[in-house]
Amino acid sequence: MEALQRVTSMKIKEFGEYGGVNPSIEVSTTFTVLDPATLDELFLGHTGPQHGCFLYGRSFNPTVRALGRHLAAMEGTEAAYACSSGMAAISSTLMALCNSGDHIVCSSTVYGGTFSLLKSFLPIKCNISTTFVNVNDVDAVTAAINDKTKVIYAEAQSNPTLVASDLPSLAKIAREKGLKLVVDNTFTPYVVSPVKHGADIVVHSMTKFMSGASDIIAGVVCGPARFIDDLMNLHTAGPFMLLGPTMDPKVASELLLRLPHLPVRMQEHSRRALYFAQGLEALGAKVVYPGLPSHPGHKTMASITNNGFGFGGVLGIEFESAELADVFMQRLQNKHGFGYIAVSLGYFDTLMCISASSTSSELSADQRAAAGIPSGYLRMSVGITGVVEQRWEQLRESYEFVKRVGTSSQYKAVKVKRHGEDHTAAPILWWHSEGPLSEKAEDDEEVEFCKLPAKRPRAV
Numbered sequence: 001m002e003a004l005q006r007v008t009s010m011k012i013k014e015f016g017e018y019g020g021v022n023p024s025i026e027v028s029t030t031f032t033v034l035d036p037a038t039l040d041e042l043f044l045g046h047t048g049p050q051h052g053c054f055l056y057g058r059s060f061n062p063t064v065r066a067l068g069r070h071l072a073a074m075e076g077t078e079a080a081y082a083c084s085s086g087m088a089a090i091s092s093t094l095m096a097l098c099n100s101g102d103h104i105v106c107s108s109t110v111y112g113g114t115f116s117l118l119k120s121f122l123p124i125k126c127n128i129s130t131t132f133v134n135v136n137d138v139d140a141v142t143a144a145i146n147d148k149t150k151v152i153y154a155e156a157q158s159n160p161t162l163v164a165s166d167l168p169s170l171a172k173i174a175r176e177k178g179l180k181l182v183v184d185n186t187f188t189p190y191v192v193s194p195v196k197h198g199a200d201i202v203v204h205s206m207t208k209f210m211s212g213a214s215d216i217i218a219g220v221v222c223g224p225a226r227f228i229d230d231l232m233n234l235h236t237a238g239p240f241m242l243l244g245p246t247m248d249p250k251v252a253s254e255l256l257l258r259l260p261h262l263p264v265r266m267q268e269h270s271r272r273a274l275y276f277a278q279g280l281e282a283l284g285a286k287v288v289y290p291g292l293p294s295h296p297g298h299k300t301m302a303s304i305t306n307n308g309f310g311f312g313g314v315l316g317i318e319f320e321s322a323e324l325a326d327v328f329m330q331r332l333q334n335k336h337g338f339g340y341i342a343v344s345l346g347y348f349d350t351l352m353c354i355s356a357s358s359t360s361s362e363l364s365a366d367q368r369a370a371a372g373i374p375s376g377y378l379r380m381s382v383g384i385t386g387v388v389e390q391r392w393e394q395l396r397e398s399y400e401f402v403k404r405v406g407t408s409s410q411y412k413a414v415k416v417k418r419h420g421e422d423h424t425a426a427p428i429l430w431w432h433s434e435g436p437l438s439e440k441a442e443d444d445e446e447v448e449f450c451k452l453p454a455k456r457p458r459a460v
């Protein structure tokens with residue numbers, strides 16, 4: 001609970017300009033000074049926000065700084081600063097740590113965007129190369145390090161296979177070799193505190209659990225104060241200042257109001273994910289969830305999690321084929337309203353996608369096999385809405401439906417249309433049905449039997 005205690009400390013609480021319980025939004029992009037000489041000092045970097053002096057909105061902004069203080073307290077770093085996206089946080093961090101000719105050792109199971117950044121963008125545009133390894137294989141990590149290596153990069157819980165990184169071992173190697181350990185903690189805010197296990201810099205996509213509503217794209221870099229200041233430094237090629245992935249202060253204010261309930265949300269995401277994972281496993285499903293003793297990373301994950309926050313809100317289910325996984329998702333969404341077929345995670349409702357054809361499609365079939373992502377792998381970000389027992393019934397029914405009927409062409413698609421005021425019928429949902437329809441429609445609804453479309457039917 002150390003992270004919780006740090007964020008509720010009065011030292012980081014910021015009040016609004018008129019004593020409001022929430023910090024004010026500083027909308028200005030430029031700031032005045034009483035003495036013209038102060039502007040010179042600001043440009044030279046001799047004074048700055050640490051003395052209450054601000055310069056220009058692409059540099060430090062008071063509201064974004066207040067958000068940064070909260071996040072630094074959460075991760076236990078000296079400082080933090082938010083930016084426009086998770087990818088901005090990751091790319092800025094790596095470009096700040098590496099120069100042309102340098103080298104990175106990266107986990108082979110990372111977010112698809114990160115993989116492409118390291119695989120394509122950095123080598124082509126910046127001459128920064130990467131070796132991808134299984135970061136839990138100490139020998140492989142050590143063997144991949146050369147005299148140009150500057151960074152070891154891993155996700156606290158890897159996407160989408162949910163393998164925990166053995167952070168203490170990685171930190172030990174990084175210290176011995178003089179490298180920086182950078183950890184992406186997007187999947188596990190509060191669940192894991194990477195700095196406690198030796199990480200130097202922690203990055204997040206705040207688009208996910210931190211936002212919690214799939215309405216904001218944002219990111220953050222947490223690390224030593226000097227490192228964060230340098231990201232904004234004109235004179236030392238700071239990527240925040242010069243590439244400009246600036247966070248809007250209005251967005252910073254939005255996020256600041258959501259962070260206080262992030263720990264409660266994480267606890268509930270984790271509680272439900274474990275409940276569903278256990279239930280599905282008992283039904284015979286191949287469930288991938290680090291909270292289950294059957295998960296290969298269970299012990300490692302248990303050794304790095306903070307007490308009371310569970311094992312995170314994401315689980316995986318391995319179906320024999322992508323088609324079966326499709327039928328399962330459709331049933332859950334279009335019949336039960338259990339969740340949505342969509343990429344991303346951390347939303348208050350459940351989100352589901354087939355990793356191989358979506359978020360990990362940047363990987364080739366061989367790379368996916370190496371990363372342990374079968375084509376029927378469904379990733380589910382477990383939501384926190386609704387009554388958990390009812391949600392479980394929906395999940396159980398859909399799983400048993402898939403087991404019973406498979407993808408056989410025996411069953412039909414059912415289209416339910418609702419009559420509008422003008423008596424035209426508009427389709428409202430589709431689902432698969434076994435043979436003759438047994439489901440009853442509401443009075444104002446019209447049910448139509450049709451052949452299963454070749455293309456996936458969609459919720460409308």
Ligand SMILES: *Cc1c(COP(=O)(O)O)cnc(C)c1O
Pocket residue numbers: 085086087088111113114155159184186187204205206207208217218219
């Ligand atoms: C989504 C995600 C990112 C990228 O974040 P954006 O905010 O979309 O730029 C990076 N890492 C992980 C683990 C993610 O899930």
